[in-house]
Amino acid sequence: MSVYYYPVYAVQQTSASENKIIIYSEAGFNGRITEFKKNVLNLEEKGITQISSFQIIGAPWVVYFEKNYTGNQMIFEEGDYPSYDKGRFLSMKIITEDLGVKPEIQIFEDTNYGGKSVTLQHETNLHNINFGDTASSHKVISGTWVLYEHVDRQGKQLLCLPGQEVPNYCEIGFNDVISHVRPLVSKS
Structure with a gap:
């Protein structure tokens, strides 16, 4: 330093x-x-x-x-x-984890990976696919992701690392609020 x-x-x-x-x-x-x-x-x-x-x-x-x-x-x-x-x-x-790989995340409507789900590989406004403000759990298949409380990368943020599984957003104060997701990718 x-x-x-x-x-x-x-x-x-x-x-x-x-x-x-x-x-x-x-x-x-x-x-x-x-x-x-x-x-x-x-x-x-x-x-x-x-x-x-x-x-x-x-x-x-x-x-x-x-x-x-x-x-x-x-x-x-x-x-x-x-x-x-x-x-x-x-x-x-x-943040250096998996920035150069093909990103993929699976988001679930209910806790413990239940209910309707969607698998994403690119930046997505979840309201455009009728999944906004309903997510309660996720599994990161690959890449590093940022989940946002509001559309257009606004509001509270949650960093999601490769292999991470979060079965219950209630425990982290993020239940039914995610509106936008995007992968972090290498700029090089």
Whole structure:
């Protein structure tokens, strides 16, 4: 971890093969800079108290609003985020699982993989296939997926990893709310 305390006047270009997140304490890539290349269980222990902008280089990251990879989560892909105001995140992980494979997820209407189901291989607005706000469980066949509370990648997010099976969305506060799903794919 490298920490610098001077203002940033120009953002440096870095190779995309270096997966990392660069966090700035002020909007517009200004203020204190901290760079991470590994998962962080507790950002407060690393001295991070303010995140107002950041850059993702390489693989996507999932940020959690609680320590120890718990609480609500948001997924960010490679790019610049010059202004961040969606809530304080306290832990984060790099996502590298199965980004280059053909993605497939099976979503079920009822808990324990019961009722009507749909198998998806691409980004889908679930309302367009009469499956919005009804899902209660899933099985990830391959790839890494993001499930959204609302259409157009809006609302709460849930990261789903390869091989993951979630038999009951009630236990994670996501029952009957999923409206949109998409696979994370490699940008390279």
